[in-house]
Amino acid sequence: MKYRLMKPGEESKVFDLVFRTFNEFIAPHYSQAGILEFLKYIRPSSLLGRLQKDHFVLVATAQRKIIGIIEVRGNSHISLLFVEKPFQKRGISRELVRRALQICLEGKSDLSKITVNASPNSVKIYKHLGFRQEGPEQIKEGIRFTPMGLEL
Numbered sequence: 001m002k003y004r005l006m007k008p009g010e011e012s013k014v015f016d017l018v019f020r021t022f023n024e025f026i027a028p029h030y031s032q033a034g035i036l037e038f039l040k041y042i043r044p045s046s047l048l049g050r051l052q053k054d055h056f057v058l059v060a061t062a063q064r065k066i067i068g069i070i071e072v073r074g075n076s077h078i079s080l081l082f083v084e085k086p087f088q089k090r091g092i093s094r095e096l097v098r099r100a101l102q103i104c105l106e107g108k109s110d111l112s113k114i115t116v117n118a119s120p121n122s123v124k125i126y127k128h129l130g131f132r133q134e135g136p137e138q139i140k141e142g143i144r145f146t147p148m149g150l151e152l
Contacts, residue, residue: 001060001061001062001092001095002060002061002062003058003059003060003061003095003096003099004058004059004061005056005057005058005059006051006056006057006058006059006069010059010066011044011045011047011048012044013066014044014047014057014059014066014069015042015043015044015047017066017067017068017069017082017084018042018069018080018082019039019042020084021082021083021084021085022038022042022082024085025121026038026119026120026121026122029119029120029121029144030142030143030144031142032142033141033142034139034141034142034143034144035142036142037141037142037143038143042080047071050071050073050079054073054074054075055071055072055073055074055079056071056072056100056103057069057070057071057072057080058070058072058096058099058100058103060083060087060092060095060096062087067083067084067086067087067092068082068083068084068087068092068093068096069081069082069096070093070096070097070100072100072103072104072114074108075103075104075105075107075108075111076104076108076111076113076114076115077114077115077116078097078100078114078115078116081093081096081097081116081122083096093125093129094129097129101114101152105152111152112151112152113149113150113151113152114149114150114152115134115147115148115149115150116131116147116148116149117138117143117145117146117147117148118131118145118146118147118148119144119145120137120144120145120146123146123148126148127148129150130150131148131149131150132148132149132150132151133146133147133148134147134148134149135147
């Protein structure tokens with residue numbers, strides 16, 4: 001397993017991974033409006049636009065294939081965290097978060113907390129990684145999430 005920053009031109013590969021995983025695990029919990037909103041967010045062009053602003057994407061690869069990703073905004077908020085189904089429950093999410101936190105701290109040395117808006121089925125995973133719920137589940141533009149944070 002290798003971990004590295006996403007390279008230019010890999011936006012479609014990241015989209016494919018997130019799209020497949022989202023459809024299987026998260027879409028069943030969303031309204032049609034939420035699904036459409038999420039799909040707009042993960043479009044390759046949207047991803048590229050965010051990377052040119054204040055986001056970064058770290059990827060996990062196995063045999064040169066992207067099998068996991070984490071996207072972070074402003075060195076303080078996890079926007080996306082997805083791992084291919086066959087590679088789940090192997091510590092890849094934990095390692096992606098750990099490595100992303102290192103990058104965040106390098107870019108923002110006074111960082112005291114990282115946040116995430118966890119999808120319904122990922123709350124348990126984030127709790128396992130040390131995040132705490134910071135409010136009730138919410139729905140915005142059809143996207144269901146629970147605000148969570150990790151104190152550093």
